[in-house]
Amino acid sequence: MRNAEFTDPRLVAVYDVECPWGRDDDFFLSMVGEPPGVRVLDFGCGTGRLALGLAAAGHVVTGVDPARACLDAARAKPGAERVTWIEGGAEVLPGRAYDVAVMTSHVAQFLVTDGEWAGALSALRRALVDGGRLAFDSRDPADRRWERWNPVDSRRRLRLPDGGEVEVWTEVTAVEGGLVHFTRHYRFPDRELRGDAVLRFRTEQELRGSLAAAGFRVERIHGGWHGEPVGAGADGELLVIAVAA
Template identity: 65%
Template sequence: MTPILATIYEAENRWGRDDDFFLAAVDETPAARVLDVGCGTGRLTLALAARGHTVTGVDPDRASLAVARTKPDAGRVTWIEGTSDVLPDAAYDVAVLSSHVAQEIRAEDDWAGTLADLRRALVPGGLLVFDSRDPAARRWEHWNPTDSRRRLALPDGTVVDAWTEVTEVSQGSVSFVHHYVFPDGDELRSPGTLRFRTEAELRTALAAAGFTVVRIHGGWDREPVGASGDGELIVIARAAG
């Protein structure tokens, strides 16, 4: 991610109901050693530290971490540039992957490896909490120039017109392009691909990595799967003892 995309990401991803959920889930383990994988610019990471947890934020993107390190109280967090393979053994009580980071891990071998790394990094009985969009909800059908159009205000006052378009849906993956148009007419395009795993696929991968599923919610108010307009699969799993 370039510095300007990191700034746009900040403007587009404000605190929301998903952050409230993750914060409450972690708070169920007081004074926890928390691992935030794919921490990005540190929105949730810093909030967890402010609640008294000992927090490590891990992300492979240098520009995102650079933004995170400039924020107030960033010194309370241990920031690591990298992926799950750099994590120490049995060092954390809770691991979180928020903002659908799990869907960014597209190849099944990489997903299995990430879960194995997280199992290794958690203490026996430690919790893993992550979100993944439910493919049954077909949320990508609203990722089009009409339904997704939005305006973003950057810190310097610049207003950016934005929208998303889907470019391909194939074999459980959805590819798309975010468009960002600046007042002078310059356009920045940010392509991406997300893996949409079913509940059954998530359960199978977790079991193979040594996790027991505690529960899976379908929305941020802890509704059953399929019973919420949020269209989520919010997983809480426990590392084998």
């Protein structure tokens, strides 16, 4: 199943264990900054980790995601009542409603086609006030991260909240142009599940061009979570902060 980690409730629980609060969340939280009360859109909010952190910091947060299973998990967490949760994609975004929009956990890379990406950027531009900021992460293709996604290096055993265990690993199945196809394997005691996915790896130049076409001005792009220049650190990221022009 395509992107099963976001649509299968059993795999959503695994995702939550695999992806606790980390330095990426610290980066985006500090980017939104202070004082409280900023109207923030978390586009592709998943199970709500960052959205809940932003709301706890006093911001007015809307979490939007097309995966109902992820939103169900988000709504069940402590503090969920502080966030407005909306099921859907770019088509549900209101106009000029937010001061900041974020796309985290490499959501940008799940927008595979040029049309999907351009449509999302246009909708995000419309959703932001003039001068509002958009921040997102996308892996730098020059880092060739997918070469480390293999059944040996990626294999790990996780303990779930219900006390059960699952063994997970990743297998890249094809690399063509900027597209990386891979399968995620989940071995539970009673069965093995799998989910297929495709990510788009865009270069810095591609990101800059698409942002300009959608009405954004790039403010800065970092290569790592501590503000390193692109290509200078070990993180292999393109951390983009742009302004709605």
